[in-house]
Amino acid sequence: MIRNFGPSEILFLIESARWTLLLTFLAAAFGACGGLAVALARVAQTRAIRNFATGYIAVVQGIPVLILLFLSYYGLSRAGFNLPPIVAASISLAIYASGYLGDIWQGAIQSVPVQQWEASASLALTRPQQYRTVILPQAVRIALPPTVGFLVQLVKNTSIVSIVSVVELARAGQLVNNATFQPFPVFITVAAIYFVICFPLSLASRSLEMKFNAYRGG
Amino acid sequence: MFGLHFGPVFARSDALVYGFWLTLQLSASAIVLGSLVGLSAAAVRNMGPRPLRWLVQTYVEIIRNTPFLVQLYIIFFGLPSLGFKINAIEAGILAMTINLGAYSTEIFRAGIESVHRSQIEAGQALALTRLQVFRHIVLVPAVARVWPSLVSQFILIMLTSSVCSFISVEELSGASYTIQSETFQSFEVYIVAGLVYLALALVLKMAFAALGMRLFSRRRIKPIALHLPEMQP
Amino acid sequence: MPIVVVDNLRKSFGPLEVLKGVSLTVERGQVVALLGRSGSGKSTLLRCLNGLETIDSGRIEIAGHKMDYAPRPLRELRKDVGIVFQSFNLFPHLTAAENVMLAPRLAMKIARPAARQLAEEMLAKVGLADKLDAHPDQLSGGQQQRVAIARSLAMQPKVMLFDEVTSALDPELTGEVLNVMAALAADGMTMLLVTHEMGFARNVATTSVFMHGGLIHESGPPATMFAAPRTPEFQQFIGQSLK
Numbered sequence: 001m002i003r004n005f006g007p008s009e010i011l012f013l014i015e016s017a018r019w020t021l022l023l024t025f026l027a028a029a030f031g032a033c034g035g036l037a038v039a040l041a042r043v044a045q046t047r048a049i050r051n052f053a054t055g056y057i058a059v060v061q062g063i064p065v066l067i068l069l070f071l072s073y074y075g076l077s078r079a080g081f082n083l084p085p086i087v088a089a090s091i092s093l094a095i096y097a098s099g100y101l102g103d104i105w106q107g108a109i110q111s112v113p114v115q116q117w118e119a120s121a122s123l124a125l126t127r128p129q130q131y132r133t134v135i136l137p138q139a140v141r142i143a144l145p146p147t148v149g150f151l152v153q154l155v156k157n158t159s160i161v162s163i164v165s166v167v168e169l170a171r172a173g174q175l176v177n178n179a180t181f182q183p184f185p186v187f188i189t190v191a192a193i194y195f196v197i198c199f200p201l202s203l204a205s206r207s208l209e210m211k212f213n214a215y216r217g218g
Numbered sequence: 219m220f221g222l223h224f225g226p227v228f229a230r231s232d233a234l235v236y237g238f239w240l241t242l243q244l245s246a247s248a249i250v251l252g253s254l255v256g257l258s259a260a261a262v263r264n265m266g267p268r269p270l271r272w273l274v275q276t277y278v279e280i281i282r283n284t285p286f287l288v289q290l291y292i293i294f295f296g297l298p299s300l301g302f303k304i305n306a307i308e309a310g311i312l313a314m315t316i317n318l319g320a321y322s323t324e325i326f327r328a329g330i331e332s333v334h335r336s337q338i339e340a341g342q343a344l345a346l347t348r349l350q351v352f353r354h355i356v357l358v359p360a361v362a363r364v365w366p367s368l369v370s371q372f373i374l375i376m377l378t379s380s381v382c383s384f385i386s387v388e389e390l391s392g393a394s395y396t397i398q399s400e401t402f403q404s405f406e407v408y409i410v411a412g413l414v415y416l417a418l419a420l421v422l423k424m425a426f427a428a429l430g431m432r433l434f435s436r437r438r439i440k441p442i443a444l445h446l447p448e449m450q451p
Numbered sequence: 452m453p454i455v456v457v458d459n460l461r462k463s464f465g466p467l468e469v470l471k472g473v474s475l476t477v478e479r480g481q482v483v484a485l486l487g488r489s490g491s492g493k494s495t496l497l498r499c500l501n502g503l504e505t506i507d508s509g510r511i512e513i514a515g516h517k518m519d520y521a522p523r524p525l526r527e528l529r530k531d532v533g534i535v536f537q538s539f540n541l542f543p544h545l546t547a548a549e550n551v552m553l554a555p556r557l558a559m560k561i562a563r564p565a566a567r568q569l570a571e572e573m574l575a576k577v578g579l580a581d582k583l584d585a586h587p588d589q590l591s592g593g594q595q596q597r598v599a600i601a602r603s604l605a606m607q608p609k610v611m612l613f614d615e616v617t618s619a620l621d622p623e624l625t626g627e628v629l630n631v632m633a634a635l636a637a638d639g640m641t642m643l644l645v646t647h648e649m650g651f652a653r654n655v656a657t658t659s660v661f662m663h664g665g666l667i668h669e670s671g672p673p674a675t676m677f678a679a680p681r682t683p684e685f686q687q688f689i690g691q692s693l694k
Binding site for chain 1: 279280282283284285286287288289291292295296299300373377378380381383384391394398404405408409411412415416419420
């Protein structure tokens with residue numbers, strides 16, 4: 001029984017994008033916590049902590065998201081946790097996000113001029129106070145455009161988890177294609193939905209970048 | 219708790235080696251072809267006629283804002299439905315080329331724009347054509363300046379080749395999937411595969427850095443930092 | 452009882468020895484101008500006094516604190532020793548008042564309204580009562596540097612260090628900063644300053660210290676030092692500075 005690719009199929013695709021957004025949100029939230037820890041570890045005063053963070057980033061950035069997904073999926077089940085696929089998927093995407101966000105934010109922290117550290121130290125602030133009131137507020141401005149840009153990558157990479165039967169947008173596209181055998185319109189529609197999610201984020205990233213450059217120039 | 223058993227995995231090392239070889243082939247083809255696409259598109263974007271510039275920009279935006287997996291599906295499932303015959307490996311190389319092409323267009327463009335106007339004016343004052351100015355004055359400093367960003371993108375496309383296993387290309391990830399379904403040592407297989415990817419990423423990084431030194435270091439051009447999202451497509 | 456004691460201070464950056472055994476005492480209320488060519492070690496000496504550089508050997512006592520690089524004692528020292536930098540180093544994301552309030556609130560635990568009042572007083576003292584809510588990028592260099600001085604003063608330090616604070620300013624803006632510093636000196640603040648402003652060193656400073664090759668070469672009251680240099684190096688330095 002071959003179905004036609006009609007409005008109800010398109011609706012199904014749009015609805016499945018909810019899972020794409022949920023996955024993105026979970027991965028971004030947990031990845032942000034991990035990423036902040038990685039970034040702070042990367043600029044820590046203890047060499048061993050710095051080295052560990054550097055190694056973590058190198059490993060996460062040197063392994064495909066697909067393999068990270070399988071490692072957390074099978075690794076967790078081998079350790080005795082039988083988690084639903086969506087949880088394993090969120091964990092692997094969060095690990096992926098923490099590696100890249102940690103790198104971006106570390107760069108942002110280090111691009112705050114060393115004089116800002118000196119000036120705040122000479123005012124008798126503690127290190128946590130320096131971070132909270134002087135360094136991080138400036139680092140956030142620098143980090144915002146690439147962070148929003150990274151969200152685009154995160155949205156797109158949620159498509160990878162379709163392989164562990166999470167019915168997000170890409171998997172939904174596959175299902176509709178299997179039912180309709182009209183791959184071209186089906187996957188063009190899927191691509192269009194991703195584009196509608198990603199393109200505004202790309203534009204936002206670029207306009208933030210421009211605003212930031214104008215601020216630095218002025 | 220874990221009790222890892224790598225024996226059955228290494229018993230199938232022939233499949234892993236073949237998969238690794240295929241990963242290398244996919245990556246190398248995409249890097250060469252994708253760079254050519256990116257460089258041409260960046261040149262068009264820089265000095266082509268307006269409609270073509272607009273076309274390049276559209277291409278870049280569409281590719282950068284949609285997942286590689288969907289691009290791959292459109293090529294592998296979509297093209298045959300329109301009458302173009304294509305096998306999985308060809309589809310993989312084509313998708314990777316188109317993908318890297320879009321990302322490297324933006325990188326090359328940033329490099330081209332970083333070459334100072336006065337350099338171009340000096341070339342034009344010597345009666346060179348626009349293409350000659352591009353080829354002899356702009357190209358080398360432009361590429362040299364963005365070389366580190368370009369190398370990051372090359373490594374990302376190598377990692378992205380893993381997605382080709384979705385259309386049953388038996389590259390490293392595809393081979394790993396096959397082995398885990400035969401041996402049930404799923405965790406072990408992916409540890410091995412992960413380490414191989416990691417090693418390949420590090421080796422590529424060093425090799426390209428060395429190549430960059432060889433190509434550009436005597437020319438004393440400082441690389442520029444890009445704020446492009448050079449993340450996995 | 453001197454307020455600053457530096458004894459046989461040595462400091463190297465890699466193979467380069469910048470301070471080769473510097474000794475110096477400063478009494479309460481003194482204004483000490485550190486003079487010398489670039490590379491003579493004067494800025495390094497000043498930064499050592501605030502613990503921004505660690506020393507290799509020797510002894511520093513300042514405002515009743517022995518130099519100790521552990522975080523807590525270093526913070527206690529810095530509450531009593533203010534420093535103003537050549538490049539202002541204001542916090543760009545905070546307004547002038549917020550820049551001044553930051554350390555009183557966090558390091559001295561003063562409540563926000565009191566800190567705000569303190570900031571208003573300090574900014575009025577440097578002639579910027581009308582710029583409380585301006586961000587640093589809306590201020591001229593001279594105004595930024597005066598905010599930086601107010602920011603240090605808000606800690607009510609016992610000693611103030613000034614590291615070439617007018618060198619990054621356009622000539623027409625140096626006056627407003629030097630006037631604030633002269634007023635501070637007249638108030639009895641103990642000050643050490645690295646400067647290229649010979650007029651200020653001569654007229655406001657109570658002591659001039661000429662550094663050369665990582666050592667104190669010559670020191671004394673400016674009037675006598677400038678009138679009759681004892682060493683050919685200082686003579687040459689004045690000659691060049693007056694050109």
